[in-house]
Amino acid sequence: MYLKEIRSFFVGGNPVTLRRQPVLRQRLAQGATERHINMNGDIMTGQMYVQAFIQRNPCSDIPVLLWHGGGMTGVNWETTPDGRPGWLQGLLNDGWNVYVCDAVERGRAGWSPYPEVWSQPPLFRTKNEAWQMFRIGPTDGYHTDPLRRRAFPGSRFPVADFDYFACQWVPRWSGHETITTAAYEALLDITGPAIVIGHSQGGGFALRLAMQRPEDVQAVVALEPSGAPDDLLIPRLCPPHLVLWGDHFSEHAIWRDYRGTVAKHCSQLRLAGARVDERDLPELDIHGNSHFLMLDNNSDMLLAGITAWLRSRLSLPDRGTDG
Amino acid sequence: MYLKEIRSFFVGGNPVTLRRQPVLRQRLAQGATERHINMNGDIMTGQMYVQAFIQRNPCSDIPVLLWHGGGMTGVNWETTPDGRPGWLQGLLNDGWNVYVCDAVERGRAGWSPYPEVWSQPPLFRTKNEAWQMFRIGPTDGYHTDPLRRRAFPGSRFPVADFDYFACQWVPRWSGHETITTAAYEALLDITGPAIVIGHSQGGGFALRLAMQRPEDVQAVVALEPSGAPDDLLIPRLCPPHLVLWGDHFSEHAIWRDYRGTVAKHCSQLRLAGARVDERDLPELDIHGNSHFLMLDNNSDMLLAGITAWLRSRLSLPDRGTDG
Numbered sequence: 079m080y081l082k083e084i085r086s087f088f089v090g091g092n093p094v095t096l097r098r099q100p101v102l103r104q105r106l107a108q109g110a111t112e113r114h115i116n117m118n119g120d121i122m123t124g125q126m127y128v129q130a131f132i133q134r135n136p137c138s139d140i141p142v143l144l145w146h147g148g149g150m151t152g153v154n155w156e157t158t159p160d161g162r163p164g165w166l167q168g169l170l171n172d173g174w175n176v177y178v179c180d181a182v183e184r185g186r187a188g189w190s191p192y193p194e195v196w197s198q199p200p201l202f203r204t205k206n207e208a209w210q211m212f213r214i215g216p217t218d219g220y221h222t223d224p225l226r227r228r229a230f231p232g233s234r235f236p237v238a239d240f241d242y243f244a245c246q247w248v249p250r251w252s253g254h255e256t257i258t259t260a261a262y263e264a265l266l267d268i269t270g271p272a273i274v275i276g277h278s279q280g281g282g283f284a285l286r287l288a289m290q291r292p293e294d295v296q297a298v299v300a301l302e303p304s305g306a307p308d309d310l311l312i313p314r315l316c317p318p319h320l321v322l323w324g325d326h327f328s329e330h331a332i333w334r335d336y337r338g339t340v341a342k343h344c345s346q347l348r349l350a351g352a353r354v355d356e357r358d359l360p361e362l363d364i365h366g367n368s369h370f371l372m373l374d375n376n377s378d379m380l381l382a383g384i385t386a387w388l389r390s391r392l393s394l395p396d397r398g399t400d401g
Numbered sequence: 402m403y404l405k406e407i408r409s410f411f412v413g414g415n416p417v418t419l420r421r422q423p424v425l426r427q428r429l430a431q432g433a434t435e436r437h438i439n440m441n442g443d444i445m446t447g448q449m450y451v452q453a454f455i456q457r458n459p460c461s462d463i464p465v466l467l468w469h470g471g472g473m474t475g476v477n478w479e480t481t482p483d484g485r486p487g488w489l490q491g492l493l494n495d496g497w498n499v500y501v502c503d504a505v506e507r508g509r510a511g512w513s514p515y516p517e518v519w520s521q522p523p524l525f526r527t528k529n530e531a532w533q534m535f536r537i538g539p540t541d542g543y544h545t546d547p548l549r550r551r552a553f554p555g556s557r558f559p560v561a562d563f564d565y566f567a568c569q570w571v572p573r574w575s576g577h578e579t580i581t582t583a584a585y586e587a588l589l590d591i592t593g594p595a596i597v598i599g600h601s602q603g604g605g606f607a608l609r610l611a612m613q614r615p616e617d618v619q620a621v622v623a624l625e626p627s628g629a630p631d632d633l634l635i636p637r638l639c640p641p642h643l644v645l646w647g648d649h650f651s652e653h654a655i656w657r658d659y660r661g662t663v664a665k666h667c668s669q670l671r672l673a674g675a676r677v678d679e680r681d682l683p684e685l686d687i688h689g690n691s692h693f694l695m696l697d698n699n700s701d702m703l704l705a706g707i708t709a710w711l712r713s714r715l716s717l718p719d720r721g722t723d724g
Contacts, residue, residue: 080403084454084490086479088568095545096527104524104575106471107628108605109662113655119527120545125568127476131407148429151509153450156409167407185509186474188571191525201427202514204419204442222418222443245411245448248511252427282431305430332436339432 079170083132089268090182090261091125094195123195126261127152127186129178131166137173138394140271140296144169144178145262147278147304149203149250151185152178154277158373159243160236165275165372168381177269181280182258184248200249205241212369213326213333214240230326232366234374243373262287266294273388277301278369281321285343286310288317297391299384301371304336306343316352318391319344320384323358324367324374333369355387402493406455412591413505413584414448417518446518449584450475450509452501454489460496461717463594463619467492467501468585470601470627472526472573474508475501477600481696482566483559488598488695491704500592504603505581507571523572528564535692536649536656537563553649555689557697566696585610589617596711600624601692604644608666609633611640620714622707624694627659629666639675641714642667643707646681647690647697656692678710 099117106113129152130141144166146154155166155178169176180187183196190196209220209227214235219228229237236243262283266272274295276284281303288295289310299320321344327333344354359367367374372381389396422440429436452475453464467489469477478489478501492499503510506519513519532543532550537558542551552560559566585606589595597618599607604626611618612633622643644667650656667677682690690697695704712719 079407083486084402084479084493085486086476088565091568093545093564096525102524106575107602107659107662108578108609109628109631109666110659115524116530117525117527119529119543120567121525121527122564122567122570127569129479153409153509156407156452163406163408170407180509185511186476186503186569186571188508188569191572201425201429201438202419202440202444204440204444206442207439220442222416241416241445242411244416244443244445245414246450246509246511247445248509249514252429255431279430286431305432308432336430336433339430343432 080134081131082134086127086129088125088127089264090257091122093120094123095120096191096194121190123190124182124257124261125187126182126265127180128265131170131176133173133175136175140273140392141175141177141269142169142273142275143265143269144176145274145276145280145283146179146181147280149247151180151246151248153246155372158236158377159239165377165381168378172385179265182254182261183251196251198251198253200251202249203247205244208244210330213324213330214368216329230366233368234366234376235368235370236373236375258283259286263291266291270294271296273297275299275301276303277372278304282306288319289313292316297388302369303340306340308339312346312350316347316350318353319347319355320387321354321356322371324369324371325360325365353391403457404454405457409450409452411448411450412587413580414445416443417446418443419514419517444513446513447505447580447584448510449505449588450503451588454493454499456496456498459498463596463715464498464500464592465492465596465598466588466592467499468597468599468603468606469502469504470603472570474503474569474571476569478695481559481700482562488700488704491701495708502588505577505584506574519574521574521576523574525572526570528567531567536647536653537691539652553689556691557689557699558691558693559696559698581606582609586614589614593617594619596620598622598624599626600695601627605629611642612636615639620711625692626663629663631662635669635673639670639673641676642670642678643710644677644679645694647692647694648683648688676714
């Protein structure tokens with residue numbers, strides 16, 4: 079990949095002032111004495127982090143924005159847990175300009191004190207929950223001892239590296255849809271017309287922003303979106319949508335519920351004249367995908383299908399990789 | 402920059418089990434109903450995040466590791482707050498393989514629940530404190546209203562973008578030196594012989610790891626290290642050290658204290674026969690630098706001096722940039 083620039087920036091957020099915080103004394107540097115730490119004063123809250131990879135010779139003027147899911151960061155798009163190149167590297171080798179987000183309150187976006195700024199405490203995701211919510215194995219299939227875990231037979235997730243995968247999960251908050259949506263809007267203000275690839279909660283935000291900003295969202299790829307906007311009117315001109323679903327929905331009640339919300343949204347999009355391509359991978363005889371399509375062992379093949387779809391829907395020319 | 406690979410990985414950390422956590426009901430996806438959230442179970446704690454940029458034709462086999470300071474992340478090395486290319490881009494244009502860390506508990510490394518895993522609550526840095534601790538202006542120079550702030554005359558920090566700079570600060574904990582040192586050791590296990598450029602708290606860790614792992618740390622560049630190890634024997638063969646100091650130490654008691662610890666360490670290194678080059682920038686007639694040398698308006702010049710020093714100390718050939 080021949081890059082012109084790797085840059086980063088923050089969007090969204092606003093200043094707040096902390097008051098009535100204790101003044102502490104702690105030692106913060108090796109060999110130093112304790113010092114006063116006064117946490118009363120001004121901080122930022124609600125910002126989002128963006129890391130941009132700009133090609134010397136991009137394959138398109140339209141960049142790809144990668145929006146991760148709940149309790150995750152942009153790391154989701156990097157190296158897979160079993161050490162294969164992730165979709166970030168695949169898209170860069172393919173010639174796209176790529177913007178990777180760490181959404182509000184996650185990863186490099188930082189987070190704000192609670193209950194002083196955010197009323198609620200954060201949520202931590204256990205491996206126990208992830209094993210079943212990510213549809214790697216059955217609801218009762220997790221065990222602390224990796225040798226005693228039960229994955230779905232033929233799971234495409236790199237099951238042997240599940241514990242390592244847990245290194246990249248970060249705490250999250252519920253109820254932050256408004257500030258997160260504002261940050262994604264601020265990102266679109268900067269990028270202009272863009273392709274959005276969103277996973278899980280990020281897929282739901284992608285569906286939302288396609289409604290709110292149809293002039294900027296040129297195409298949406300929603301990977302197992304966990305939800306869809308239920309409070310928006312479908313605009314007159316809707317960008318094309320590709321929605322991808324992995325395997326093992328019949329075993330999971332919450333995911334059937336989530337998927338139902340998205341199915342309803344897709345129907346409304348189609349009624350409004352939008353092009354919505356929904357791909358149920360098992361129906362296409364592709365079995366064993368987990369919730370993390372971009373980390374499964376067929377991730378390269380799935381990405382190739384997505385970029386082919388993008389080139390077709392946006393009438394872009396094919397282009398060989400420069401690997 | 403012609404890169405072969407951008408990859409990321411985690412080092413350090415260990416599994417822990419959360420018990421006696423409440424089981425909540427919350428709505429986590431757009432359009433969905435509430436679901437149970439059970440936070441009892443297994444999580445990871447203490448891991449560190451590393452993003453690696455690998456050149457197609459590196460200028461050296463020895464990579465550069467960038468270790469940020471307290472309450473910061475690897476973002477410190479990216480675009481400066483006023484939008485100039487940061488040292489990450491400068492080093493990549495210069496041909497180095499670069500590993501950027503988000504230290505334990507910060508940024509993409511995630512963080513652990515307190516008091517369940519970490520006994521203490523985190524520390525949040527206010528702009529009020531940062532203005533004086535980063536030596537941008539006098540101790541009483543901060544004001545919420547940017548127009549009423551007083552910076553040091555001739556400050557090289559991008560003062561107009563100070564509020565935006567605050568977007569990249571993240572919460573931190575005190576007392577995590579042991580787990581953080583373990584993670585840096587695990588990183589050196591992976592990279593092998595490397596150059597470490599560390600800033601502030603990260604500079605102190607660089608000084609420590611140079612003592613603990615002199616066979617892996619080929620050279621240390623400590624940018625205003627906030628401390629130095631006071632509990633280690635100097636090894637027989639010590640790597641060369643470059644220590645850089647900005648301006649306005651006379652105005653700041655805590656920084657004079659921190660600097661005294663480092664000065665003592667440097668003396669001991671020299672007594673043990675190590676090559677230690679200490680550069681006080683004002684003594685070299687370079688005035689106005691803040692604590693954030695890599696963000697100040699002469700950052701390109703300072704980086705050029707550092708890479709020249711590295712090439713000289715490590716007997717590496719010069720190389721033009723491929724910009």
